[in-house]
Amino acid sequence: MLLTQRKLAAQKNIALVAHDHRKASLVNWCNANKNLLCHHHLYGTGTTGNLLQRETGLAVQTLLSGPMGGDQQLGSMIAQGEIDSLIFFWDPLNAVPHDPDVKALLRLATVWNIPVATNESSADLIISNPLFNQTMEIAVPDYDRYLKDRIEQ
Numbered sequence: 001m002l003l004t005q006r007k008l009a010a011q012k013n014i015a016l017v018a019h020d021h022r023k024a025s026l027v028n029w030c031n032a033n034k035n036l037l038c039h040h041h042l043y044g045t046g047t048t049g050n051l052l053q054r055e056t057g058l059a060v061q062t063l064l065s066g067p068m069g070g071d072q073q074l075g076s077m078i079a080q081g082e083i084d085s086l087i088f089f090w091d092p093l094n095a096v097p098h099d100p101d102v103k104a105l106l107r108l109a110t111v112w113n114i115p116v117a118t119n120e121s122s123a124d125l126i127i128s129n130p131l132f133n134q135t136m137e138i139a140v141p142d143y144d145r146y147l148k149d150r151i152e153q
């Protein structure tokens, strides 16, 4: 796959998601990092986003609840370059009914090469990196080229 560069603005679009048993951890992490997170645009799946607003006071644009399509909405936003980083405290110890959607979200985050954290320590590394508050470039699939190659076969 040929790659191109995508510029992430200093003020980033950050998706915040947690499964039920991990929600308290994400709330704690967001409270601990409120002073940094408040400079960015925050998005969350329905329950997570509403909880975060209530428990941290941060402004979070909420999507549908995960099992009702929220993971898919975020995946779509990632594919369209509308999300710059995904903080997703998923639950490795309990099954969820929408596991295919969870996989799809993580897959698209990987395809489009956005920084992803799935636990506190990786989220700490992301948020403590100076690039979190600066413009940065990431390599992403060159979609125009991909499509051109496919239709010219």
Ligand SMILES: O=C(CO)COP(=O)(O)O
Pocket (backbone or CB within 6 Å): 017, 018, 019, 020, 044, 045, 046, 047, 048, 049, 064, 065, 066, 067, 070, 071, 102
């Ligand atoms: O299920 C989720 C992620 O897979 C999160 O959804 P909620 O934030 O609505 O709980």
